[in-house]
Amino acid sequence: MEIKEIQEEIIDEFSMFDDWMQRYEYMIELGKSLPLIKEEFKTDDNIIKGCQSKVWVHADLEDNKLIFTADSDAIITKGIIAILIRAFSNQKPQDILDADTQFIDEIGLKEHLSPTRANGLVSMIKQLKLYAVAYQTQIEE
Amino acid sequence: MLDIKKIREDFPILKREVNGKPLVYLDNAATSQTPQQVIDAIVDYYQNYNANIHRGVHTLSQEATDKYEQARIKIQKHFNAAKSYEIIFTSGTTHSINLVANGFSSLIKKGDEVIVSAMEHHSNIVPWQMLCERTGAILKVIPMNLEGELLMDVYEDLLSDKTKLVFCNHISNALGTINPIEEIIEKAHAVGAAVLIDGAQAAPHLVADVQALDVDFYTCSAHKICGPTGEGMLYGKEEWLNKLPPYQGGGEMIAEVTFEKTTYADLPHKFEAGTPNICGGIAFGAALDYMNAIGFEEIAKYEHELLEYATQELLKIEGLKIYGTAKNKTSVISFNIEGVHPYDMGSILDKLGIAVRTGHHCAQPIMDFFKIPGTVRASFAFYNTKEEVDVLVQGVLKAKSMLL
């Protein structure tokens, strides 16, 4: 599936819920299905700055597509990163770079997070895009 | 007995809803809510006599100056300072501590020692670390036990004739521990060291008598005692305030200025450069009036009941651990549930209308001591109720069932 399609799917899923408690419950569920980062990559270098809970993200290139894995010590944060990874993993670096992140606003995620978590969300997106930049240059070389 | 229902009527914000639920405000250690009486004082200032102080001959300026100086006297009386000019208006505890730490740069030299407690707010650590960097002085730390009580015998061992300064909070914001400051002050004085007590968390719960304590510096923030933000006070003994150089230069703090030399104004103006937070100072006074009218003894008694009730009810939750179990503590409960990150807990409680603080509470060394990323902190004020404690407990249970 293309990034855009996956994002539409996520928007649809979130629109099914009436209130934010339900959405939180759903995010917690998503957090449990997060493709986990290998322990060896859970280093301080891989911690995303700007998050108040710890978040680690790692990327591997397979068949010219980026596969993201991640983890966090907080479960709602895990849910957030799981949503992002679902939208961006298994995609070509260039497609990740071209993709917008409008869907985050459409599911209302940002405004329902505390300011520190919302900052963390921005940092996470930045980190995914940074991986895409790095691998895109690698492919071009 | 306090009439809590009537007291709650004084606080318009407590009628608010958050996320469709009635607000349960349990973040009082971060900032307290503001009663109508204080809001009225703020409005009155801007509506009726807003003017710059200490400089105008006109009526409004006179009125504003009078009210501002009356507020200083209210603060003086409240803390029982000997002189009104020993009360310096500051923007809060952080500003006060920086003022003193900066002043001590010229009084401290390489190899001198300063002592801090293990349970300080960052604002009572960082300015002193900066002082040590500037001067080459050495920072020593009074450790604590697992209950969150300072090890006073180690403190005694740390003291020597090299000790120039001891700084410690009266009450810990993260743990609620009431520290034995009488003893801390007495022992420091015995070796000739000065003492600064950070009263930010104590001022909402009890009245410190600075003369009885014989403390050299005492500070607090208005916003934790039903007053406005960005306002606070520093008490300093006259002899110390005379010894310290000014902190900031500018208007108000001078006696005479020529390009060759400036002479400084007398206390307290020497430390009050620029146009101050005039309205803030006046509202600070109004907040003390409000709290004193209710009565600190009654407040302390009632908050203690809330603390005991909340502790008892929270401890019924399986896997819940309270950090800070000192025998002598105020209405602050820092806790975690095994396997639950404090941020997750805080996020869900927020959705239920319950305001708590989560994280390291600007006291990272305490979290490192307990080897945790942070805690959930519920802090109670005299306007909170047992029903709100019940809502908290239900909220924690609900969050726990979602998160585990």
Ligand SMILES: Cc1ncc(COP(=O)(O)O)c(C=O)c1O
């Ligand atoms: C013990 C303690 N010290 C200092 C401060 C800093 O106060 P302010 O931010 O008002 O300067 C706080 C506020 O949280 C505190 O709890």
